[in-house]
Amino acid sequence: MPELPEVETVRRGLAPAMEGRRIEKLVLNRADLRFPFPENLVETVENRTIIALGRRAKYLLIDLDNDMTIIAHLGMSGSYRVEDHDAEHVPGRFHTPRNVNTLHDHVVFQLGGLPARRIIYNDPRRFGFIKLAPKTMLEADPSFAGLGPEPTGNSLDADFLARRFAGKSQAIKSALLDQRNIAGLGNIYVCEALWRARLSPFRAASHLVTPSGKPREGLKRLVPAIRDVIAEAIEAGGSTLRDHRKTDGTLGYFQHSFSVYDRTGTPCPHEDCNGTIARAVQSGRSTFYCPACQKG
Template sequence: MPELPEVETVRRGLEPVLVGTPITQVRVGEKRLRLPYPENFAARLAGRTVESLARQGKFLIAMLDSQEALIIHLGMSGSFLVLGGAEAHGTGNGAAARHTHVVFHLVDGTEIRYADPRRFGLMTLASAAGLASHPLLARMGPEPLGNEFNAGHLGAALAGRRTSLKAALLDQHVVAGLGNIYVSEALHAAGLAPTREAASLGAGKRQGAAACEKLAAAVREVLLSAIAAGGSSLRDHARTDGTLGYFQHSFKVYGRGGEPCRRAGCPGTIKRLIQNGRSSFYCPRCQH
């Protein structure tokens, strides 16, 4: 479930229950995630309090009262579930329990479960002082909802790149937080084809600056709408209370191959193609 809007939805769900309430115990499953857990992972979290919960791109960053930060990525299939004291009984034994890898117990009886069937997610610890230079975060591009992300940045980041616009926007060094769904949606909103060469929007190209303006605005608009809808729920719930986000009902192109374009007045049909091994969806009629 996790591109920027889903991760932000998770952050907003966890923040009120997790921040300020001490962690009493952390239990970790047998199988590792994308990275091995750090030394004494559970012990370094027990007794700690999360002081703030931030998001950077698709990462969640929990600052602890121990001068350490817990870095979390949800990979392809990671999700959190918050259970109040009364619900937090029994481990369950269904598919969800089989894929629950980390459980945080809080002092007020709240239980926070991290499940991740494919185990492409990760949790690790870093010193607060070294957080910005951590290898997972150091070279990440700007936040698409922040001031650093604008047409000027896009023009500079795309200049000279011979790959497709689709592949360039999936690159977390160009802009942080976009994934396969929102790249397709943003390109449609901007009227730009995913197959277009990234360099054609680069600094100095004719019409490049105008296209970058449209693209930056489209990225922002799509992400804000998705966050307002609680993210998209495809194969998993998006929210920490187990309920669904509903932005998937607003998709203009993603997953809509063969269906009519939803741009007002456009008679086109959405096409699916594979780029760098991943599906792209676009309208050949209104995206150029």
């Protein structure tokens, strides 16, 4: 499933193509994706101008001039592409041939202005979804209620996590994947951040907190590690696994910078470590780590 950097990459790719444009027509080529489309979706968005594109956790937010917001989730295989009327191809450097099976084009935004433009949502597995909410009520929407701070925001710091982790016997990796603690952080980047901070993914979250509730050194290392790995992944265009693509059709390239994720049996990249990357399963998910240096 695309993680936060992938969704942010999509947002950045779509924003210049969509912001300030009027939605002349919305075409729904089926009745549902993971869930049925809102009954009033077409009437609510047609002839409205797109004010801004935002993101919360792994959700794409499209703000309209009627104070409504389209909430979109990519699911497992969802992607958007931008098509201009006079374009013969979608620009970009391709890592592998782009899937052009239009049978999976489920939603089409036909935008006004010049050049004529279409924004197409393609989703072979149909695990994504689109819904509506008043902009002023977003935080009360079930998708966002209870979400923790963004890993890129100033509200995420070691003191905040210390309060969340105090007394928790839950493994630190599971605690980091809990969206109530940090919004949008997924399996790939948790593995990478824990490796950078040299923390064991199996250690109890409470181990990173002192008896008085203060963050230990490991937790102080973890917060900048999370920020750095997310920032680098966004800059690189995300991490493409299986189906995910950027809006220009190209693949993300951060996967070439993985230190531990999906690198079982390779040497640990830490220069002062002679360990080998291992794989384990935690709560049904693969965990990649170095047993030699991730002991904290």
